[in-house]
Amino acid sequence: MRIASWNVNSVRTRASRAVDLLQRHDIDVLCLQETKVKDDKFPTEPFAEAGYHVVAHGLNQWNGVAIITRDEPTEVFRDFPHQPGFAKDPDKDQRVEARAVGAVVRGVEFWSLYVPNGREITDRHYTYKLQFLYSLARYAESKAKRKLLLTGDFNIAPEDEDVWDLAVFRGKTHVTEPERAAFQMLEEAGLEEVTRRYTLYERYTYFDYKSLRFAKNEGMRIDFQLASAPLAETVTGAQVDLDERAGEKTSDHAPLIADFAVADFDSVR
Secondary structure: OEEEEEEOOOHHHHHHHHHHHHHHHOOOEEEEEOOOOOHHHOOHHHHHHOOOEEEEEOOOOOOOEEEEEOOOOOEEEEOOOOOOOOOOOOOOOOOOOOOEEEEEEOOEEEEEEEOOOOOOOOOHHHHHHHHHHHHHHHHHHHHOOOOEEEEEEOOOOOOHHHEOOHHHHOOOOOOOHHHHHHHHHHHHOOEEEOOHHHOOOOOOOEOOOHHHOOOOOOOEOOEEEEEEHHHHOOEEEEEEOHHHHOOOOOOOEOOEEEEEOOHHHHOOO
């Protein structure tokens, strides 16, 4: 089973690139983030023509997540239990945003996640980010004995090596101790980040469009695949598709791909 995660940074702009990614890597499940489209405007047709099913969750032109699957999901979830909401004004309704969508395919529960950015340490969005991760960790703990995969853009660099120059990020989001501790909570809940061991030389998954960051290899590792123990033990490899990031008019994130030897899925291929 080949699983990919990609912050596509507008699926309507890059639908053809996403379909090409599916075909080029023979992907079984593609989790997309930052689709930036309402469900009724999602470009389902090109994926259907390529033989894939679409599960999308988008409420407006911001955020948005989706799961593209070769096999039709047996269950679909929009938002995880106790997922917090957000509004800039604390006195307004804190509505749940389109940042999490789940699907069960061949006994594996997949979640495509777009963790809040946090904006600045003094911003309410930073507190929202931590609350989002705390709630996600509680959910992961409840599912840790099953085949569960949380994948997507976590907007956290858990290790110092996950940014090209730590000095540039000091005092900013993505590298603070509370964020890193929240990421560690996911691991303590029984999940393992399964791509790092295979991608030591493809260090980063995100490169800002500004200042020729990609050309200079000045990036961040903020996209991950976190698997429960029953699924993590089946991992056979992973890669970061830097060729996609090098393409013209592509996303500022590179697709993160992992292979799992899941027998009940492979038996029907």
